[in-house]
Amino acid sequence: xxxxxxxxxxxxxxxxxxxxxxxxxxxxxxxxxxxxxxxxxxxxxxxxxxxxxxxxxxxxxxxxxxxxxxxxxxxxxxxxxxxxxxxxxxxxxxxxxxxxxxxxxxxxxxxxxxxxxxxxxxxxxxxxxxxxxxxxxxxxxxxxxxxx
Amino acid sequence: xxxxxxxxxxxxxxxxxxxxxxxxxxxxxxxxxxxxxxxxxxxxxxxxxxxxxxxxxxxxxxxxxxxxxxxxxxxxxxxxxxxxxxxxxxxxxxxxxxxxxxxxxxxxxxxxxxxxxxxxxxxxxxxxxxxxxxxxxxxxxxxxxxxxxxxxxxxxxxxxxxxxxxxxxxxxxxxxxxxxxxxxxxxxxxxxxxxxxxxxxxx
Numbered sequence: 001x002x003x004x005x006x007x008x009x010x011x012x013x014x015x016x017x018x019x020x021x022x023x024x025x026x027x028x029x030x031x032x033x034x035x036x037x038x039x040x041x042x043x044x045x046x047x048x049x050x051x052x053x054x055x056x057x058x059x060x061x062x063x064x065x066x067x068x069x070x071x072x073x074x075x076x077x078x079x080x081x082x083x084x085x086x087x088x089x090x091x092x093x094x095x096x097x098x099x100x101x102x103x104x105x106x107x108x109x110x111x112x113x114x115x116x117x118x119x120x121x122x123x124x125x126x127x128x129x130x131x132x133x134x135x136x137x138x139x140x141x142x143x144x145x146x147x148x
Numbered sequence: 149x150x151x152x153x154x155x156x157x158x159x160x161x162x163x164x165x166x167x168x169x170x171x172x173x174x175x176x177x178x179x180x181x182x183x184x185x186x187x188x189x190x191x192x193x194x195x196x197x198x199x200x201x202x203x204x205x206x207x208x209x210x211x212x213x214x215x216x217x218x219x220x221x222x223x224x225x226x227x228x229x230x231x232x233x234x235x236x237x238x239x240x241x242x243x244x245x246x247x248x249x250x251x252x253x254x255x256x257x258x259x260x261x262x263x264x265x266x267x268x269x270x271x272x273x274x275x276x277x278x279x280x281x282x283x284x285x286x287x288x289x290x291x292x293x294x295x296x297x298x299x300x301x302x303x304x305x306x307x308x309x310x311x312x313x314x315x316x317x318x319x320x321x322x323x324x325x326x327x328x329x330x331x332x333x334x335x336x337x338x339x340x341x342x343x344x345x346x347x348x349x350x351x
């Protein structure tokens with residue numbers, strides 16, 4: 001009986017937790033403890049939601065890439081993503097700029113930059129090529145282990 | 149006697165084994181722990197933020213399409229650490245020049261100035277000038293005056309977080325000034341924060 005109840009709570013937390021705390025305006029994210037109490041926020045059901053989210057390996061998903069050129073001709077890029085996990089995801093990204101021949105342009109700005117994505121919320125990060133000859137880019141990410 | 153020597157040898161071996169082996173840092177993918185002081189990763193991050201802001205602002209876009217002549221002014225180290233501010237400025241200057249919008253001058257500047265610019269001129273005006281081919285000597289009024297200057301500050305603030313933890317805040321500030329009008333064209337601040345044991349000294 002207890003097993004069944006736990007299972008039901010788990011499934012409920014998983015299903016309902018994902019769509020919890022939705023604002024009427026998609027641009028606004030009500031954080032944990034700010035909006036109304038949902039299964040994902042609830043003190044009893046939250047641990048289950050967190051465990052299931054971790055078991056599913058939920059993380060950040062990139063949803064949109066916007067590219068533009070500044071009036072001076074520098075490639076400006078914005079990445080938008082969504083953190084599906086129940087927990088802040090901290091990661092680093094490093095951009096490599098490529099010229100028209102696909103060659104990597106060596107720059108001092110190709111370094112690991114930290115990003116923090118709050119749980120169940122949108123995240124955006126923006127980067128600009130320091131050279132006009134950059135026509136494309138390549139991004140690497142890694143888990144940030146030194147930020148809390 | 150033999151036992152003593154053996155014990156000594158054993159102790160040395162054990163102690164030597166305890167010392168961490170020296171390894172090169174994988175600069176491209178360093179996963180080393182954070183430190184309370186400023187390390188190269190912090191300078192990399194700060195410089196990238198500065199360069200990105202500067203490029204995005206369009207400040208360095210000269211209307212006639214040419215390049216600005218820029219001098220590096222004073223970069224104040226207001227931290228408790230012995231920092232060479234070139235750790236920040238070398239990256240920023242390099243990227244500004246590589247962007248094709250700026251030429252840095254070594255004739256004027258707090259640290260970036262090259263003393264040889266004036267030494268060769270002193271040589272030209274000295275008796276030793278006779279030793280040189282006159283046509284290769286630098287003529288008068290050939291130096292180009294800077295149009296812009298870049299200056300800034302690195303600030304450190306130590307805040308007691310709790311009994312055992314200290315919070316160290318670093319503020320990297322840079323600004324670009326038009327030397328003709330004195331007007332400030334661009335300014336940026338990047339903050340880096342660290343929290344760690346109060347026993348760790350950040351200088």
